[in-house]
Amino acid sequence: MAKSPSRSGGGGPVGGPRSTHSNLKTARGRSNASQRWLSRQLNDPYVKAAQQAGYRSRAAFKLTELNERFKLLKPGQRVVDLGAAPGGWTQVVLRALDERGQVVALDLLPMDGLPGATILQGDFQDDATEAAVLAALGGPADLVLSDMAPNTTGHGPTDHLRIMDLAALALDFAVKVLAPGGGFVAKVFQGGSEKEMLERLRQHFTKVQHAKPPASRKESSELYVVAQGFRP
Template sequence: MAKPPSKPGAGPRGTHVNVKTARSRSNASQRWLLRQLNDPYVKKAQAAGYRSRAAFKLIELDERFKLLKPGQRVVDLGAAPGGWSQVALRALGERGQVVALDLLPMDTLAGAKILQGDFQDDATEAAVLEALGGQADLVLSDMAPNTTGHGPTDHLRIMDLASLALDFAVKVLAPGGGFVAKVFQGGSEKAMLERLRRHFTEVRHAKPPASRKESSELYVVATGFRA
């Protein structure tokens, strides 16, 4: 018996998911849902037990820059839902310490010390150092503000957030430590680059493969902290 002709645009089973749209769902939310359903990194994250696809960004940055080492003390700023903290925990081993900090509540993560608060507060800074049991070897920040769609405005906003994260890192890092923060394409502003180079021996930019091609995000990776 002959098979009925396939519908136009149909592909092999399991390779692509189509979304039936509801009138109440916006075009933007439809695009986001479709992208999530068909994103290979989302599927890889689910298979590996990571809480977000962003975990692979840190994995790829670590493969390139050798950031995570057994026994380190790591602070994950803006940690929720916890993908980066999971990657750090797996790399650091039992002797490592991971403090996950976010303004929002975050589900318990075995091995991590989870704090809720604003990293700009002195009390939060003190709580992070107490939870670490000393100064940090690495400060991670995958934080990003809500975007407006206006490139120059969004760039300034994320640079301001990255600069605040750097302020925090300078206070808590041990000599030789590292700092990773998300920025947007256009590069780090001159003032921040000058600060980074003053505090670290090496400063580089990278766009990991897990970062979506259409995204303007980059990561600044600074190593060799000068206390």
């Protein structure tokens, strides 16, 4: 998620980015969908704030806001960022931890390096990848993060089930690698079965909540489940 981060940097302007408006100079050769996407990007204050702060994606502000609310990140932690590319969440983690902390960023896609983070390419469901993550951390994780989402189909119920399946797999991974008292954060979509995920999380964690950070677009159905106090 591509500029070099600082471990002591901030997470953006207080109260959220201010909005300005830009118009497309030309729409020639673009589909209606691509025009809408580009217009939204050009006029998204979080996109502009991410560029100014040196974050690789606007999604960095989602984790920043979740951290401000739930106090997820602490110096010296071992943190795993699943589906990390292009690296925005990893940057936020790096800025929050001190030199004792360990950060592993994992994705199926290649990702440019970030000073202070171990970048791994692979499938988190593979035993060899799991072993590589634990070896890089030097022990069990204190926090597992997942901002993963499947490619959307445009069919709401299908997309909901697909992301819930992905979040469930991320939870399976977290249960295997977390230290006692650890935390887990994953993206889900509203649609009903996120309640089943919350019930499952309550079997493993002492505190379970869901949240929609301000940086999530209002029209988006995404939520984040935040689980803390892992019980092995």
